[in-house]
Structures are given as structure tokens and as C-alpha cells.
């Protein structure tokens with residue numbers, strides 16, 4: 001399976017989930033939960049406060065908005081594909097005034113446009129800038145430090161909120177060092193745990209915004225989660241027992257591999273194989289990168305445009321004849337793109353098998369190819385082996 005989330009779950013994480021139900025007031029579950037909450041800030045590179053919400057990425061988006069915004073507050077959503085915009089729709093439904101900074105689905109957020117828009121907001125009506133680090137549909141990676149510099153250059157006090165749902169555990173991300181005020185994540189991609197845990201990391205400015213946030217409400221509210229009188233209040237009710245045992249196993253795997261730097265390097269290796277293959281396959285009106293600038297490509301997912309090649313047929317051939325599930329094009333990309341997820345639990349055999357299978361399907365379809373991607377991909381992987 002090579003879809004960009006939910007990603008493949010390692011066997012040992014699946015086995016950890018089969019832990020019997022246990023006392024939720026004391027003992028192993030509480031130990032595991034404490035350890036996760038202690039280690040989550042490290043994952044995001046922050047000394048801020050981490051919150052877990054039982055739910056998917058949307059739940060984490062909702063928690064972020066509810067606890068930092070009031071009805072009528074304005075946020076600037078930076079478009080670079082659909083995902084930040086969908087976060088904006090959700091905020092709008094909660095009563096937030098959303099402005100979209102228009103962007104391309106083939107390029108990262110334009111930092112000059114961001115700076116100009118913020119500089120024009122002389123009354124500082126914009127309370128927060130929202131973006132994704134990686135847009136999973138377009139596979140762009142935004143330059144988060146450059147966006148921070150643009151906010152600073154405009155002299156604007158807006159909070160900076162970043163969705164790392166597709167990138168956490170795949171790409172370098174340093175919340176505090178990069179001046180991010182709030183980060184959103186989820187369990188089902190780079191973190192190798194099934195969908196069901198959403199994460200929000202709040203820095204000092206987000207926690208200060210919480211003090212006056214008018215949208216704070218029942219389930220997503222930080223109050224009891226921050227100062228629980230009983231452990232289960234961290235989860236606003238019964239903890240997600242199986243997911244917590246899974247999460248702690250995934251954290252063990254990350255640390256056994258050598259921690260985040262080792263994980264980031266492995267993802268660079270996987271991405272380099274995909275990019276080398278796509279470069280070799282590329283041909284006019286056929287296979288082509290969606291993100292042409294290599295420096296702006298995500299190391300977690302690659303979106304490949306297919307021109308005259310029928311992307312639906314490619315996916316069906318791969319899935320039903322060759323046993324490989326590829327990601328479909330989303331939004332603007334339906335039917336004219338496919339995506340390869342290389343996030344989370346991947347290695348050289350899995351990515352080389354994926355690429356070779358895609359190539360076999362393209363050949364079977366008679367797709368025009370610039371060349372074979374296999375040698376290019378193996379050479380790329382070889383560059384990482386010692």
C-alpha cells in the first residue's frame with residue numbers, strides 16, 4: 001500500500017494495539033499516557049504544551065481554532081493546495097472570519113504575497129496565519145521558516161499556526177526554533193499509528209490567546225485537559241487505550257531507529273528514489289512532477305501528473321492486477337494524477353517494489369515513458385547506503 005495516509009502500520013504497532021483493556025485510573029495505561037505526553041513536544045520541536053484529542057486531523061484543527069479564536073476573529077489561510085483551505089472552511093463554520101491568500105497547487109505559499117498582505121493589514125485585524133507544512137494533495141512542502149520571516153518583516157503580530165499532519169515524523173519541523181505558535185498533527189501518517197489521535201501543540205502565544213478565546217467549548221476545551229483532577233480528563237473521558245499502546249510502540253521504533261534525524265534521513269532516501277524514478281519516466285504529455293521545483297517537494301508524498309495517461313486505469317491496474325494501492329489525485333488532480341505515499345513505515349524494499357510495480361503497470365498500459373526509473377531509483381537509494 002502506497003497511499004499518503006493512513007499509512008502502513010508496522011506489525012509491532014498492530015500487536016501493541018491488541019493489549020487487553022486495562023485500568024484507566026492507574027498503572028500501565030497511565031504510565032504510557034504520561035510518557036506520550038512527555039515525548040510529544042520533542043516530536044514537534046517545542047517546549048510548548050501538547051494536547052491529544054481522540055479524533056482525526058479535523059478534530060485537531062477544530063481544537064486549535066476553538067481554543068485560540070473568538071467569533072468574528074480574522075485568520076489568513078495560505079493556499080498551496082486544498083488542505084489549509086479546508087481548515088479555513090472549518091474555522092468559518094465555527095464563526096471565524098476567513099480570508100484566503102490565493103496560491104497555486106503547484107508551488108509553495110508565496111512568501112512575498114504573504115508579507116505584502118500582512119503589511120497592508122495596518123489595523124492588525126488578522127489574528128492568525130494558517131498553513132500546512134506539506135499539502136498532501138499537491139505534495140508541496142512550504143518553507144515554514146521563510147513564512148515566519150515574512151510575518152516578522154511585515155511587523156505583524158498574527159499567530160502562526162501550522163498543520164503538520166502529513167509531515168510530522170517525515171520532514172524536519174522545529175516549532176520553537178522556527179517561531180511557530182501552534183502546530184497540528186495526527187497519528188495516521190508519519191507517526192505509524194491508525195487514524196484516531198489528533199495532536200495540538202500550543203506555544204506561549206497560543207496559550208495566551210486561549211485565555212480570551214470565545215470559541216472555547218465542551219469537548220475540545222483545554223481547561224481540564226491542562227489541569228486534570230483525574231487522569232482521564234486529559235482525554236475528556238475514557239482514554240483511547242489501544243491507540244495509546246500503539247503510539248508508545250511507534251515512539252519506541254522512532255527512538256530505536258536513531259530519533260528524528262534518522263527518520264528524516266530515511267524519508268529523504270525514500271523520496272529521492274521516487275523523484276529519480278519520476279524524472280526518468282517523465283515524457284511530454286505523460287508523466288510529470290506536480291511540484292517542479294525539487295526544493296519545494298515533500299519527502300512524505302509525491303503527486304505525479306499523468307497527462308494523456310489515464311491515471312484511473314493506472315491505479316486500477318496497480319491495485320487489482322499487481323496488488324499495489326496507489327493514492328488517487330485529490331481536488332484539482334482527480335483523474336489526471338496519482339500519488340505515491342512514502343511516509344511512515346517505509347524502507348528500501350518497499351519503495352523499490354512500489355516504483356517497479358508502477359513502472360510495470362505503465363509499460364503494460366503502453367504509456368509513453370522517457371525511460372526506465374528502476375536504475376535511477378536504485379542508484380538514489382544506493383547513495384544512502386554505506
Ligand SMILES: Cc1ncc(COP(=O)(O)O)c(C=O)c1O
Nearest residue numbers: 056057058083132134136165166
Ligand atoms: C495535510 C492534511 N491536513 C489535514 C488533514 C485532515 O486530516 P483527517 O482526514 O485525519 O481529518 C489531512 C488528511 O489527509 C492532511 O493530509
